[in-house]
Amino acid sequence: MSEKASGLPFSLAPLDPNFVPAKPKNSVEESKVLNLETSGNLIVTRKRNGYCHLIAGRNSSIKIYTRGIKDVTAKYPHIVQEISLMEIPSPFLLCVEMLFDNCGKDEFEKFTRIAKSGNSAAVKLQEEIGFAVAMVFGVVVFGGKVVSLETHQKRFDLIKNLFAKLDFRTYYIQPVEILGCSFEKAKNLVKEKKWEGLVLYDKTKPSAFRLDGKSNQPPRPEGCWKWKPFKEDDFIVRKWEKGSGKNKNRMGKLYLLQIDSKTEKEINCGEVGIGFTDDEREDFTRKNYPLVVQVKFEERFASGSLRHPVFMRPREDKRPEECMLPVELEKGEE
Secondary structure, eight states: OTTTTOOOSSOBBBBTTTTTEEEOBSSOOOHHHHHHHHHHHHHEEEEOEEEEEEEEETTTTEEEEEEEOOOOOGGGGGHHHHHHHHHHOOEEEEEEEEOOTTTEEHHHHHHHHHHHHHHHHHHHHHHHOOOOEEEEEEEETTTEOOTTOOOHHHHHHHHHHHHHSSSSSSSSSEEEOOOSSHHHHHHHHHHTTOOEEEEEETTTOOOESSOOTTTTOOOOTTTTTEEEEEEEEEEEEEEEOOHHHHHHHTTEEEEEEEEETTTTTTEEEEEESOOHHHHHHHHHHOOOOSSSEEEEEEEEESSSSSEEEEEEEEEEEEOGGGBOGGGGGGGOOO
């Protein structure tokens, strides 16, 4: 019997290539967070620094997919083995952050090496440097039932209970880290421990997904937000300019673009020239364009340009068409 025949609106085996999971909104007014905290409806979690993946299980088959629905199961046999021992009610679909954890510190560069390697090379690399782990932060299907429209609280309870009932310790799959402290304390923890940031939830709200394959326009439902010490976003880069001084023969700055969804045109978002190491400047001099980079900044102007932009990292896991201008800055046709 197919998933659709058994009540699911999409296939799990294999996972529907048109499935698009939800993402958090990129920012939130702190007054809204404080109101949720006062009403007792705020859930604060640690944001991990990796790539979003999906783990689908049906009967004895377990598959791991990238956010773009590429099957990468063969890279992570250690995770598949642990999940198979957990006896999760089937069929199921979990949202996880795949990352490299070193005593609580996320090493994004190491995980990127694993993610960019072929299957056998990824396994060998992990045997040498350590193994990737999966942090479960969302449940889409549980025991054959779509639970995305359940509240965040109910779905976090599902995750908590999955691990609480185990009579053994898992090493490579873990539940999301929920911080039992105030928003203010959580912000201080981010700065003290140099975490990437927080993901904040309204415990009364549901999540979402879409089935049209539009991964460049993932659902961003109300009730889930990222918080970082700086604002950040992803940008298209089509060209660069040489610098001066020691950078006169290599990349000095990148020109940033995003897409206005109303016009489908690329909008100039200014440039970024700081935050790069010498090696990164050399790399960007040789890279193939277009590409995507992540940039942090203090404020965003109505024109789309950034105040005090600083380069963070390349985003090999994102495509240019996924870099959309924030809705509030869209101008549409003149």
